Amino acid sequence: MLVLAVDTSTPAVTAGVVRLDGDTPRSLATRITVNARAHAEVLTPHILECLAEAGHVPADLDAVVVGCGPGPFTGLRVGMATGAAFADALGIPVHGVCSLDAIASDAALCRDLLVVTDARRREVYWARYSAGVRVAGPEVSRPADLDPNPSVAVAGSAGHVDLFDLPVEPVETPSPAALVRVAAAALNSGADPEPLVPLYLRRPDAVEMADRKK
Template structure:
């Protein structure tokens, strides 16, 4: 099975073609550009470059996997819209996965893990994992309000993992193989994908006047 994987939930604009045949997902080609303002400009070229490097045509793809966040609105919608458009044009199923789950999958670590990424406004998106499964989150909080324990290792944004007194593991952003690993069971079973629903998790900018006075 050949899967296109894309993610724009972080400043990294990620695309890749992954082969999934029952074992660990194997990346055939990938492109990553770290630029929070370049999601719309580089994602589709990245996809086409990956297909070319793998010697594939778009019609060779069997499915699409896209990271649904959590992430900032502007960047996140680029990846989701692009992934949905490719799936629609090709008549292929599109599976959405939590981007933090993909980072966790990339660690290949069953220890208690904390994953954090940049939520801007001096906050982080976060989730906790134990035995490879998510046990809390995703959520959004200030780093000072997020206790490192019971996690024993941390993965995610390089600028934010350093805020927690834990050993760093894994990758700073979702990889194509990590994204596909999260969806692997559904892909191999041929399950119908759920509707793509973005995980923004953003607190509202506007508050009631009564709340401001408290």
């Protein structure tokens, strides 16, 4: 199964073409640009570059997997809208996954793990995992209000993992292979995917004037 994977839940604009054999994903091509202001400009070129590098055309794709956050409003919706548009144009399913789950999937699965990413406003998005399974979150909190226990390691945003007195797993953003790994069961089942639901966890920074007056 040939899968396009995209994620824009963090400052990293990530795209990749992944071959899924059973439950095992294998990356054929990956593009990552770390620029919180470039999601809209570089995501589609990244996708086309990955397809060309992998020796495929869009019509070869069997499915799309999209990171649904949590993430800031503007960046997150770029990846979700782009992934959904590709899937709709090609008539293939699009599956959404929690982006923090993908980070955890690339970290040590046999440990109690805390995953944190930048939520801005001096806050973090976070979730806890035990043996690779999410047991708490995703939520948004101030780092000082987030008790890292019982986690024994932390992964995620380089600017925030050091705020916790835990060993650091060197996984900062969701990889295309991890996104597909998280979605593997749904992809292999052939069942209709659930609707894409963005995990904003709070209202966007920019609101319309009518909303400001409420």
